[in-house]
Amino acid sequence: MHAAPLVALVGNPNAGKSALFNALTGARQKVGNYPGVTVERHAGRFVLDDGRPVELVDLPGAYSLEPSSPDERVTRDVVTGAGDYERLPDALLVVVDAANLDNHLRFAMQLIALGLPVVVALNMVDLAERDGLTLDAGVLARELGVPVIPTVAVRKRGLDELRAALTGAVGGGGVKLLRPSDGSIDDDIVTLQRRARALSAAATVSETAGRRWSHALDAVALHPVLGPLLLLALLFVMFQAVFSWSEAPVGWIENGFAAIEGRVAGAMPDGWLRSLLTDGVIAGVGAVVVFLPQILILFFFILILEQTGYMVRAAFLMDRLMAHVGLSGRAFIPLLSSFACAVPGIMSTRTIEDEKDRLTTILIAPLMTCSARLPVYTIVIGAFIPATKVGGVIGLQGLVLFGLYVMGILGAFVAALVLRRTVTKGESSGFMMEMPKYQWPRLADVVLGLRSRAAVFLKRAGTTIALTTIVLWALLSFPQAPKDGGVSQVDYSIAGRIANGLEVAVRPIGFNRDIALALIPAMAAREVAVAAIGTVYAIDDTESGRGQGAMIRQLQSRWTLPTALAFLMWFVFAPQCISTIAVTRRETNGWKWPLFMVGYLFAAAYVMAGITYWLALAAGL
Ligand SMILES: Nc1nc2c(ncn2[C@@H]2O[C@H](COP(=O)(O)OP(=O)(O)OP(=O)(O)O)[C@@H](O)[C@H]2O)c(=O)[nH]1
Numbered sequence: 378m379h380a381a382p383l384v385a386l387v388g389n390p391n392a393g394k395s396a397l398f399n400a401l402t403g404a405r406q407k408v409g410n411y412p413g414v415t416v417e418r419h420a421g422r423f424v425l426d427d428g429r430p431v432e433l434v435d436l437p438g439a440y441s442l443e444p445s446s447p448d449e450r451v452t453r454d455v456v457t458g459a460g461d462y463e464r465l466p467d468a469l470l471v472v473v474d475a476a477n478l479d480n481h482l483r484f485a486m487q488l489i490a491l492g493l494p495v496v497v498a499l500n501m502v503d504l505a506e507r508d509g510l511t512l513d514a515g516v517l518a519r520e521l522g523v524p525v526i527p528t529v530a531v532r533k534r535g536l537d538e539l540r541a542a543l544t545g546a547v548g549g550g551g552v553k554l555l556r557p558s559d560g561s562i563d564d565d566i567v568t569l570q571r572r573a574r575a576l577s578a579a580a581t582v583s584e585t586a587g588r589r590w591s592h593a594l595d596a597v598a599l600h601p602v603l604g605p606l607l608l609l610a611l612l613f614v615m616f617q618a619v620f621s622w623s624e625a626p627v628g629w630i631e632n633g634f635a636a637i638e639g640r641v642a643g644a645m646p647d648g649w650l651r652s653l654l655t656d657g658v659i660a661g662v663g664a665v666v667v668f669l670p671q672i673l674i675l676f677f678f679i680l681i682l683e684q685t686g687y688m689v690r691a692a693f694l695m696d697r698l699m700a701h702v703g704l705s706g707r708a709f710i711p712l713l714s715s716f717a718c719a720v721p722g723i724m725s726t727r728t729i730e731d732e733k734d735r736l737t738t739i740l741i742a743p744l745m746t747c748s749a750r751l752p753v754y755t756i757v758i759g760a761f762i763p764a765t766k767v768g769g770v771i772g773l774q775g776l777v778l779f780g781l782y783v784m785g786i787l788g789a790f791v792a793a794l795v796l797r798r799t800v801t802k803g804e805s806s807g808f809m810m811e812m813p814k815y816q817w818p819r820l821a822d823v824v825l826g827l828r829s830r831a832a833v834f835l836k837r838a839g840t841t842i843a844l845t846t847i848v849l850w851a852l853l854s855f856p857q858a859p860k861d862g863g864v865s866q867v868d869y870s871i872a873g874r875i876a877n878g879l880e881v882a883v884r885p886i887g888f889n890r891d892i893a894l895a896l897i898p899a900m901a902a903r904e905v906a907v908a909a910i911g912t913v914y915a916i917d918d919t920e921s922g923r924g925q926g927a928m929i930r931q932l933q934s935r936w937t938l939p940t941a942l943a944f945l946m947w948f949v950f951a952p953q954c955i956s957t958i959a960v961t962r963r964e965t966n967g968w969k970w971p972l973f974m975v976g977y978l979f980a981a982a983y984v985m986a987g988i989t990y991w992l993a994l995a996a997g998l
């Protein structure tokens with residue numbers, strides 16, 4: 378049996394390859410309105426008109442066949458059949474952005490010159506029309522010598538025609554492909570560019586000045602003074618929203634868990650199994666799941682920034698600042714993605730050309746406040762920072778949260794500055810990124826993005842987090858303390874004894890036994906810190922009731938303000954996540970850099986938490 382024909386999706390970054398891949402295969406690859414969304418090869422399947430299945434691979438965007446960064450290398454290797462990829466594609470589906478034709482045609486012409494059967498998707502014709510641009514696909518097809526199909530990937534327009542053209546291209550339909558008459562594979566870049574421009578002019582039927590409002594938006598978004606103010610305002614609204622919008626849904630989730638716990642407790646006799654289910658699993662998982670609304674609000678904002686095309690503007694604004702600390706402008710998007718999670722953030726550093734630039738970005742990515750820290754931050758802020766308004770409008774809790782994010786960013790900048798002068802010394806490169814077109818965010822995409830985030834989070838809560846809390850519950854519950862022995866169950870347990878030992882090391886920075894106890898399971902996932910503390914208090918004090926309210930009261934009675942502040946500072950810096958360490962090992966091909974990263978971050982966490990604690994004490998807090 379023959380393997381299914383292989384078709385590769387290629388084109389410039391942000392042309393809509395992944396959107397087209399999703400439309401054809403029904404997959405849900407990430408799309409986003411900025412270059413460099415896809416950094417790996419992804420495969421899927423669809424069926425041609427004649428019933429043959431086809432394997433389609435989505436590739437990272439590239440500007441040419443001479444790769445300048447690790448992600449572009451993947452694309453070059455696949456289309457030339459080099460590297461580790463098993464076979465040459467049977468056809469290329471080249472995606473070009475209709476509204477950016479002359480730039481995208483240059484790479485398309487290089488690809489056509491490779492000699493493989495090609496179908497061109499003239500994508501985003503809707504945006505071209507919006508900008509008052511009408512193109513003649515027939516002219517393009519004649520000049521390029523390959524089928525050119527107008528498409529709107531996100532509305533699934535042009536897919537039937539595309540499938541028909543691909544059916545011909547992979548051999549079944551007997552369509553004879555014409556080759557371009559000249560040998561453009563050997564053309565130099567200037568000749569190519571000139572041809573691309575001429576071709577795009579020939580295919581342009583009419584063009585009106587429709588981009589005026591986009592220029593007007595950029596005049597504000599990229600303005601040297603207004604631009605940063607707008608960025609700051611946007612970030613600020615985002616952090617306020619994390620607190621103020623989440624109140625009601627957090628209440629619903631809590632009531633839900635309380636109801637489940639009540640049912641379970643009522644249906645079971647008192648004993649270790651009931652304690653495992655209520656104090657361990659339900660209390661622990663519940664303590665984490667209540668943060669779902671806040672995480673979704675954060676992602677809602679990130680998705681909107683990604684889809685509107687604002688993100689690259691923000692990167693542009695930050696470029697000067699980034700250059701000062703020795704980072705490349707390209708580092709902005711990996712760092713911004715790390716606000717969601719450092720793992721995809723570190724993977725997206727593959728778009729950075731320079732080895733040292735890339736390494737520096739990887740090493741500082743864990744300092745961006747990932748969403749797993751949000752539960753830890755919000756519960757401690759909720760307990761120790763009063764919900765008052767500063768100046769009548771700005772919520773103090775949101776302000777402190779914002780401050781913690783800023784702390785992480787400042788820490789990252791300082792780290793970059795130091796690293797670039799020592800271990801990753803080198804020149805930094807300038808900003809080179811196309812501005813994507815402004816687009817309205819599509820509701821369906823936002824919903825899809827939020828759904829997948831919710832799924833990831835709930836899966837973690839149901840697996841890693843549940844498992845860790847069960848282990849922790851067991852270590853906290855055994856051996857059982859003698860009744861009336863004057864020693865608390867937590868102190869008597871295995872976990873308590875370990876924590877009492879560890880406490881010696883963390884006492885100088887203001888941490889108590891409960892915190893020492895939470896730090897180790899938090900290595901599996903940061904949110905577990907909250908679950909762990911929840912479990913400790915549930916076992917220690919069975920009378921105290923449940924839910925965030927009870928936990929906040931426990932924190933207030935057992936921790937001092939300096940301890941709470943030191944704890945927050947620890948979480949800004951500490952490298953507490955095994956997945957991040959693992960992905961760093963993979964992306965840097967060895968243990969050297971992940972170990973270095975863990976070492977410097979733990980040292981920074983310890984020192985910064987200590988400084989915070991002592992300063993707070995000195996200030997009389
Ligand atoms: N209006 C409109 N938007 C589109 C169309 N195709 C894609 N988009 C949007 O354009 C942006 C880029 O799409 P992607 O599919 O991520 O682009 P890509 O080519 O995979 O980009 P990289 O992975 O970065 O190389 C996303 O915001 C899409 O929603 C289209 O035909 N019309």
Ligand SMILES: [Mg+2]
Nearest residue numbers: 394395414415
């Ligand atoms: Mg993509």
